[in-house]
Amino acid sequence: MLRAQRIRAWSAIAVSGGLLAIYGGVSDALAQFTRRLYLAPWLALLSAVLVAGALYGAARPHKRMLMRTHFKNAGLTILGYVGAWILLPTVFIGSLMAMSVMPDAIADTSLLLAYLIGLVLWTPFWWIVHFLCFASGPAVRNAFSLSALHPALPALTTSVAVWVFTLVSQYTGGSPPFPGPIAACVVLGGPATVTALAWWEIHRLRRRHGMRWRG
Numbered sequence: 001m002l003r004a005q006r007i008r009a010w011s012a013i014a015v016s017g018g019l020l021a022i023y024g025g026v027s028d029a030l031a032q033f034t035r036r037l038y039l040a041p042w043l044a045l046l047s048a049v050l051v052a053g054a055l056y057g058a059a060r061p062h063k064r065m066l067m068r069t070h071f072k073n074a075g076l077t078i079l080g081y082v083g084a085w086i087l088l089p090t091v092f093i094g095s096l097m098a099m100s101v102m103p104d105a106i107a108d109t110s111l112l113l114a115y116l117i118g119l120v121l122w123t124p125f126w127w128i129v130h131f132l133c134f135a136s137g138p139a140v141r142n143a144f145s146l147s148a149l150h151p152a153l154p155a156l157t158t159s160v161a162v163w164v165f166t167l168v169s170q171y172t173g174g175s176p177p178f179p180g181p182i183a184a185c186v187v188l189g190g191p192a193t194v195t196a197l198a199w200w201e202i203h204r205l206r207r208r209h210g211m212r213w214r215g
Contacts, residue, residue: 001201008193016186039168040161044140045078047161051153052146058213059150070148077145081135084128091125151211155198162191 052074056067098121139145147154166187175183205211 001197001204004200005197008197012190012193040165041081041136041140043165043168044157044161045081045144047164048144048146048153048157051156051160052149055150055153055156055213067149070146073148074145077139081132081139081144084132084135088125088128088132091128095121095125151205151209152202152213155201155205159195159198162194166191 052071056064056071059067099118141154146157170187176186178186202211
């Protein structure tokens with residue numbers, strides 16, 4: 001399953017790169033990539049919460065008691081992730097304000113001291129940036145720790161998120177910079193292949209591991 005997912009991901013990158021090399025539109029593609037990079041964690045979070053709620057509602061009563069303990073852990077993970085995004089602009093503005101008054105405060109000090117003060121002022125901001133960069137990938141893959149609720153939750157979340165992501169991208173950024181039929185294949189082919197792999201994963205869970213929707 002992981003091998004198939006990796007092949008699909010690298011194939012998508014190769015196809016996208018080849019189409020960009022042929023038809024151009026690199027600046028538009030980069031703008032869409034940046035937009036998607038920012039939107040992906042939030043859409044994945046929304047999809048994970050919706051899917052988790054649906055699975056919780058469908059679960060048998062005795063399974064819901066076990067699922068509630070996982071909700072608490074997932075809630076802490078989500079709060080920490082969202083809190084980091086909220087804290088990031090606050091720390092950035094605070095660092096800029098501190099830097100604006102620093103020249104007057106250290107006018108008579110050495111250059112080394114000024115560098116150390118600047119390092120101290122900007123360290124929290126860059127720590128949060130690195131935290132978000134390295135935490136976003138695992139958070140999306142693990143559905144923000146909601147994956148422990150149900151074995152099928154990561155696959156279902158991926159299927160829902162990729163279609164929501166496609167609709168939002170089409171609404172905000174438009175189609176890729178390719179001819180009409182090719183653009184349609186690119187737009188629909190991505191989520192379709194992801195969904196096919198996700199449902200293959202669910203099929204294997206049901207056939208080989210005895211997974212049941214209601215637990």
